[in-house]
Amino acid sequence: MKTKEERLKLLQEKKKKLVEEKEKVNDFEPSYQILSFGGGVQTQAMLLKLTPLFKDNPKAWVVFADTGNEHQETYDYIKNYSMPYCTKNNINFVRVVNKYGKTLYDYCFDKKIVPSMKFRDCTTKFKIAPIRKFLRDKLKITRKLPCNMFIGISWDEAGRMNPSTVKYAHNVYPFIDGYRDYFELNDGYAKVTREDCMKISLEGFGETPPKSGCWYCPFSRTADFLKTKKENPQLFKKIIMLEENNSRYPEIKLRGMGKNTKSVRDLTDSDESRDSCKSGYCMV
Numbered sequence: 001m002k003t004k005e006e007r008l009k010l011l012q013e014k015k016k017k018l019v020e021e022k023e024k025v026n027d028f029e030p031s032y033q034i035l036s037f038g039g040g041v042q043t044q045a046m047l048l049k050l051t052p053l054f055k056d057n058p059k060a061w062v063v064f065a066d067t068g069n070e071h072q073e074t075y076d077y078i079k080n081y082s083m084p085y086c087t088k089n090n091i092n093f094v095r096v097v098n099k100y101g102k103t104l105y106d107y108c109f110d111k112k113i114v115p116s117m118k119f120r121d122c123t124t125k126f127k128i129a130p131i132r133k134f135l136r137d138k139l140k141i142t143r144k145l146p147c148n149m150f151i152g153i154s155w156d157e158a159g160r161m162n163p164s165t166v167k168y169a170h171n172v173y174p175f176i177d178g179y180r181d182y183f184e185l186n187d188g189y190a191k192v193t194r195e196d197c198m199k200i201s202l203e204g205f206g207e208t209p210p211k212s213g214c215w216y217c218p219f220s221r222t223a224d225f226l227k228t229k230k231e232n233p234q235l236f237k238k239i240i241m242l243e244e245n246n247s248r249y250p251e252i253k254l255r256g257m258g259k260n261t262k263s264v265r266d267l268t269d270s271d272e273s274r275d276s277c278k279s280g281y282c283m284v
Protein backbone atom coordinates (compact mmCIF):
# COMPACT_ATOMS: atom_id res chain seq x y z
CA MET A 1 0.00 0.00 0.00
CA LYS A 2 1.50 3.33 -1.10
CA THR A 3 1.69 6.29 1.27
CA LYS A 4 -0.02 9.60 0.44
CA GLU A 5 3.37 11.16 -0.41
CA GLU A 6 4.26 8.28 -2.75
CA ARG A 7 0.90 8.55 -4.51
CA LEU A 8 1.34 12.30 -4.90
CA LYS A 9 4.83 11.83 -6.32
CA LEU A 10 3.53 9.27 -8.84
CA LEU A 11 0.75 11.62 -9.87
CA GLN A 12 3.19 14.49 -10.40
CA GLU A 13 5.45 12.24 -12.51
CA LYS A 14 2.46 11.14 -14.58
CA LYS A 15 1.40 14.77 -15.15
CA LYS A 16 4.92 15.71 -16.22
CA LYS A 17 5.05 12.83 -18.72
CA LEU A 18 1.63 13.75 -20.09
CA VAL A 19 2.77 17.33 -20.70
CA GLU A 20 5.95 16.09 -22.41
CA GLU A 21 3.91 13.72 -24.56
CA LYS A 22 1.52 16.49 -25.59
CA GLU A 23 4.42 18.71 -26.63
CA LYS A 24 5.84 15.82 -28.65
CA VAL A 25 2.65 15.08 -30.59
CA ASN A 26 1.91 18.65 -31.53
CA ASP A 27 5.42 19.23 -32.90
CA PHE A 28 6.13 15.84 -34.40
CA GLU A 29 5.00 14.32 -37.71
CA PRO A 30 4.03 10.74 -36.82
CA SER A 31 4.51 7.70 -39.06
CA TYR A 32 0.83 6.81 -38.64
CA GLN A 33 -2.29 8.26 -37.08
CA ILE A 34 -4.11 5.55 -35.10
CA LEU A 35 -7.52 5.78 -33.48
CA SER A 36 -7.89 3.26 -30.66
CA PHE A 37 -11.55 2.49 -31.27
CA GLY A 38 -13.73 0.93 -28.57
CA GLY A 39 -17.02 1.58 -30.32
CA GLY A 40 -18.39 3.64 -27.43
CA VAL A 41 -19.61 7.18 -27.04
CA GLN A 42 -16.23 8.95 -27.10
CA THR A 43 -14.51 7.03 -29.88
CA GLN A 44 -17.51 7.26 -32.18
CA ALA A 45 -17.44 11.03 -31.74
CA MET A 46 -13.69 11.07 -32.27
CA LEU A 47 -14.04 9.14 -35.52
CA LEU A 48 -16.34 11.86 -36.78
CA LYS A 49 -14.09 14.67 -35.58
CA LEU A 50 -10.94 13.09 -37.00
CA THR A 51 -12.41 12.62 -40.46
CA PRO A 52 -10.45 15.49 -42.07
CA LEU A 53 -7.24 13.86 -40.86
CA PHE A 54 -8.19 10.22 -41.55
CA LYS A 55 -10.12 10.52 -44.83
CA ASP A 56 -8.23 9.20 -47.87
CA ASN A 57 -5.16 8.87 -45.66
CA PRO A 58 -3.23 5.59 -46.10
CA LYS A 59 -1.25 6.49 -42.99
CA ALA A 60 -4.30 6.56 -40.73
CA TRP A 61 -6.12 3.58 -39.21
CA VAL A 62 -9.12 3.05 -36.98
CA VAL A 63 -8.27 -0.02 -34.89
CA PHE A 64 -11.04 -1.85 -33.05
CA ALA A 65 -9.79 -4.36 -30.45
CA ASP A 66 -12.65 -6.84 -30.06
CA THR A 67 -12.81 -8.97 -26.89
CA GLY A 68 -15.58 -10.98 -28.54
CA ASN A 69 -17.92 -9.96 -25.73
CA GLU A 70 -18.94 -6.39 -26.46
CA HIS A 71 -22.61 -5.58 -26.03
CA GLN A 72 -24.65 -6.59 -29.06
CA GLU A 73 -25.77 -2.95 -29.36
CA THR A 74 -22.12 -1.94 -29.83
CA TYR A 75 -21.57 -4.49 -32.59
CA ASP A 76 -24.79 -3.34 -34.25
CA TYR A 77 -23.81 0.31 -34.05
CA ILE A 78 -20.38 -0.37 -35.53
CA LYS A 79 -21.91 -2.45 -38.32
CA ASN A 80 -24.67 0.03 -39.10
CA TYR A 81 -22.86 3.33 -38.65
CA SER A 82 -19.09 3.30 -38.08
CA MET A 83 -18.07 0.83 -40.77
CA PRO A 84 -20.26 2.26 -43.56
CA TYR A 85 -18.99 5.71 -42.55
CA CYS A 86 -15.38 4.57 -42.88
CA THR A 87 -16.09 2.94 -46.24
CA LYS A 88 -17.82 6.06 -47.52
CA ASN A 89 -14.94 8.30 -46.45
CA ASN A 90 -12.18 5.90 -47.45
CA ILE A 91 -10.95 5.52 -43.87
CA ASN A 92 -8.98 2.38 -42.99
CA PHE A 93 -10.83 0.29 -40.38
CA VAL A 94 -9.53 -2.93 -38.87
CA ARG A 95 -10.78 -5.31 -36.17
CA VAL A 96 -8.02 -6.98 -34.16
CA VAL A 97 -8.28 -9.87 -31.70
CA ASN A 98 -6.22 -11.53 -28.99
CA LYS A 99 -3.63 -14.25 -29.48
CA TYR A 100 -5.48 -16.91 -27.45
CA GLY A 101 -8.02 -17.69 -30.13
CA LYS A 102 -10.98 -17.29 -27.78
CA THR A 103 -13.20 -14.64 -26.30
CA LEU A 104 -12.28 -12.93 -23.03
CA TYR A 105 -15.22 -14.72 -21.37
CA ASP A 106 -13.96 -18.15 -22.46
CA TYR A 107 -10.40 -17.26 -21.51
CA CYS A 108 -11.52 -16.32 -17.97
CA PHE A 109 -13.85 -19.29 -17.69
CA ASP A 110 -11.16 -21.77 -18.75
CA LYS A 111 -8.67 -20.25 -16.33
CA LYS A 112 -11.30 -20.10 -13.57
CA ILE A 113 -10.74 -16.39 -13.00
CA VAL A 114 -12.74 -13.18 -13.34
CA PRO A 115 -11.46 -9.98 -15.00
CA SER A 116 -9.47 -8.15 -12.35
CA MET A 117 -10.49 -4.58 -11.55
CA LYS A 118 -7.14 -4.04 -9.89
CA PHE A 119 -4.71 -5.48 -12.42
CA ARG A 120 -6.75 -4.86 -15.58
CA ASP A 121 -5.17 -7.88 -17.21
CA CYS A 122 -8.16 -8.14 -19.53
CA THR A 123 -7.55 -4.67 -20.95
CA THR A 124 -3.85 -5.38 -21.40
CA LYS A 125 -4.24 -8.80 -23.04
CA PHE A 126 -7.47 -8.35 -24.99
CA LYS A 127 -7.38 -4.68 -25.95
CA ILE A 128 -3.90 -3.16 -25.76
CA ALA A 129 -1.81 -6.16 -26.89
CA PRO A 130 -3.79 -6.85 -30.12
CA ILE A 131 -3.58 -3.17 -31.10
CA ARG A 132 0.15 -3.03 -30.45
CA LYS A 133 0.71 -6.25 -32.39
CA PHE A 134 -1.09 -4.71 -35.35
CA LEU A 135 1.10 -1.59 -35.14
CA ARG A 136 4.33 -3.55 -34.96
CA ASP A 137 3.61 -6.51 -37.27
CA LYS A 138 1.31 -5.07 -39.92
CA LEU A 139 2.27 -1.40 -40.02
CA LYS A 140 5.91 -2.01 -39.02
CA ILE A 141 5.89 0.94 -36.65
CA THR A 142 9.08 1.32 -34.65
CA ARG A 143 10.39 3.65 -31.98
CA LYS A 144 12.40 5.50 -34.63
CA LEU A 145 9.18 6.56 -36.35
CA PRO A 146 6.44 6.49 -33.72
CA CYS A 147 2.73 6.81 -34.40
CA ASN A 148 0.11 8.90 -32.68
CA MET A 149 -2.48 6.93 -30.75
CA PHE A 150 -5.74 8.87 -30.40
CA ILE A 151 -7.61 7.86 -27.29
CA GLY A 152 -11.24 8.67 -26.58
CA ILE A 153 -11.23 10.02 -23.08
CA SER A 154 -13.45 13.03 -22.54
CA TRP A 155 -12.79 16.10 -20.43
CA ASP A 156 -14.93 14.84 -17.53
CA GLU A 157 -12.73 11.73 -17.27
CA ALA A 158 -9.34 13.45 -17.63
CA GLY A 159 -7.96 11.60 -14.61
CA ARG A 160 -7.87 8.43 -16.72
CA MET A 161 -5.22 9.82 -19.08
CA ASN A 162 -1.93 7.97 -19.07
CA PRO A 163 1.30 8.50 -20.96
CA SER A 164 2.20 5.71 -23.36
CA THR A 165 4.31 2.88 -21.96
CA VAL A 166 5.96 2.20 -25.34
CA LYS A 167 8.24 4.43 -27.37
CA TYR A 168 6.66 3.63 -30.74
CA ALA A 169 3.28 5.22 -29.87
CA HIS A 170 2.47 8.62 -28.40
CA ASN A 171 -0.87 8.85 -26.65
CA VAL A 172 -3.04 11.75 -27.78
CA TYR A 173 -6.12 12.97 -25.91
CA PRO A 174 -7.76 15.46 -28.29
CA PHE A 175 -10.98 15.81 -26.29
CA ILE A 176 -8.98 16.99 -23.31
CA ASP A 177 -6.00 18.97 -24.50
CA GLY A 178 -6.70 19.36 -28.21
CA TYR A 179 -4.60 18.36 -31.20
CA ARG A 180 -3.28 20.92 -33.68
CA ASP A 181 -6.18 22.61 -35.42
CA TYR A 182 -8.51 19.59 -35.59
CA PHE A 183 -10.10 20.42 -32.27
CA GLU A 184 -11.25 23.80 -31.11
CA LEU A 185 -9.19 24.89 -28.18
CA ASN A 186 -10.45 26.66 -25.14
CA ASP A 187 -7.74 28.23 -22.96
CA GLY A 188 -5.36 25.57 -24.23
CA TYR A 189 -7.84 22.75 -23.63
CA ALA A 190 -10.48 21.17 -25.82
CA LYS A 191 -12.79 20.36 -22.89
CA VAL A 192 -15.07 18.03 -24.86
CA THR A 193 -17.31 16.19 -22.39
CA ARG A 194 -19.17 12.89 -22.68
CA GLU A 195 -22.37 14.87 -23.22
CA ASP A 196 -20.69 16.73 -26.09
CA CYS A 197 -19.63 13.38 -27.58
CA MET A 198 -23.25 12.20 -27.47
CA LYS A 199 -24.30 15.31 -29.41
CA ILE A 200 -21.47 14.93 -31.95
CA SER A 201 -22.47 11.30 -32.65
CA LEU A 202 -26.16 12.13 -32.81
CA GLU A 203 -25.47 14.85 -35.36
CA GLY A 204 -23.04 12.71 -37.35
CA PHE A 205 -24.75 9.33 -37.30
CA GLY A 206 -28.34 10.21 -36.46
CA GLU A 207 -28.33 8.01 -33.36
CA THR A 208 -26.43 8.08 -30.07
CA PRO A 209 -23.99 5.20 -29.55
CA PRO A 210 -24.40 2.70 -26.71
CA LYS A 211 -21.88 2.43 -23.90
CA SER A 212 -18.97 0.21 -24.84
CA GLY A 213 -17.40 -2.56 -22.77
CA CYS A 214 -17.89 -6.29 -22.15
CA TRP A 215 -21.34 -7.32 -20.98
CA TYR A 216 -19.89 -8.78 -17.75
CA CYS A 217 -17.35 -5.99 -17.17
CA PRO A 218 -16.63 -5.62 -13.45
CA PHE A 219 -16.68 -1.83 -13.92
CA SER A 220 -20.31 -1.98 -15.04
CA ARG A 221 -22.77 -0.16 -12.87
CA THR A 222 -25.33 -2.02 -10.77
CA ALA A 223 -28.02 -0.59 -13.05
CA ASP A 224 -26.31 -2.22 -16.06
CA PHE A 225 -26.28 -5.65 -14.40
CA LEU A 226 -29.92 -5.26 -13.37
CA LYS A 227 -30.86 -4.20 -16.89
CA THR A 228 -29.22 -7.35 -18.27
CA LYS A 229 -31.04 -9.42 -15.66
CA LYS A 230 -34.37 -7.98 -16.76
CA GLU A 231 -33.87 -7.83 -20.51
CA ASN A 232 -31.59 -10.80 -21.14
CA PRO A 233 -31.88 -13.43 -18.37
CA GLN A 234 -29.77 -15.93 -20.32
CA LEU A 235 -26.87 -13.50 -20.54
CA PHE A 236 -27.27 -12.63 -16.87
CA LYS A 237 -27.05 -16.33 -16.06
CA LYS A 238 -23.75 -16.45 -17.95
CA ILE A 239 -22.41 -13.57 -15.85
CA ILE A 240 -23.31 -15.46 -12.67
CA MET A 241 -21.66 -18.59 -14.06
CA LEU A 242 -18.45 -16.68 -14.78
CA GLU A 243 -18.38 -15.22 -11.29
CA GLU A 244 -19.11 -18.47 -9.50
CA ASN A 245 -16.79 -20.54 -11.70
CA ASN A 246 -13.84 -18.51 -10.47
CA SER A 247 -11.66 -20.75 -8.31
CA ARG A 248 -11.59 -18.26 -5.43
CA TYR A 249 -15.33 -17.58 -5.27
CA PRO A 250 -16.88 -16.42 -2.95
CA GLU A 251 -13.75 -14.76 -1.56
CA ILE A 252 -13.22 -13.04 -4.93
CA LYS A 253 -16.33 -11.90 -6.72
CA LEU A 254 -16.75 -10.33 -10.14
CA ARG A 255 -16.74 -6.84 -8.66
CA GLY A 256 -13.79 -7.43 -6.36
CA MET A 257 -13.36 -8.65 -2.84
CA GLY A 258 -14.20 -7.51 0.68
CA LYS A 259 -17.16 -7.99 2.94
CA ASN A 260 -19.20 -5.23 1.30
CA THR A 261 -18.82 -6.62 -2.21
CA LYS A 262 -21.92 -8.45 -3.34
CA SER A 263 -22.21 -11.33 -5.76
CA VAL A 264 -23.86 -10.33 -9.01
CA ARG A 265 -26.78 -12.68 -8.32
CA ASP A 266 -27.56 -10.74 -5.09
CA LEU A 267 -27.53 -7.21 -6.56
CA THR A 268 -30.62 -5.09 -6.05
CA ASP A 269 -31.69 -1.52 -6.85
CA SER A 270 -30.46 -0.38 -3.45
CA ASP A 271 -26.86 -1.21 -4.45
CA GLU A 272 -26.85 1.49 -7.12
CA SER A 273 -26.03 4.18 -4.58
CA ARG A 274 -22.69 2.46 -3.86
CA ASP A 275 -21.47 2.68 -7.45
CA SER A 276 -18.61 5.15 -7.66
CA CYS A 277 -17.91 4.99 -11.38
CA LYS A 278 -20.37 6.91 -13.54
CA SER A 279 -19.26 5.65 -16.91
CA GLY A 280 -18.77 1.99 -16.01
CA TYR A 281 -16.39 0.78 -18.69
CA CYS A 282 -12.70 0.37 -19.32
CA MET A 283 -10.35 2.73 -21.16
CA VAL A 284 -7.68 1.64 -23.52
Ligand code: SF4
Nearest residue numbers: 122123213214217282
Ligand atom coordinates in the same frame (compact mmCIF):
# COMPACT_ATOMS: atom_id res chain seq x y z
S1 SF4 B 1 -14.64 -3.76 -20.80
FE1 SF4 B 1 -14.18 -4.49 -18.71
S2 SF4 B 1 -14.01 -6.71 -18.88
FE2 SF4 B 1 -13.84 -5.88 -20.96
S3 SF4 B 1 -11.66 -5.62 -21.31
FE3 SF4 B 1 -12.39 -3.68 -20.49
S4 SF4 B 1 -12.12 -3.79 -18.22
FE4 SF4 B 1 -11.95 -5.88 -19.08
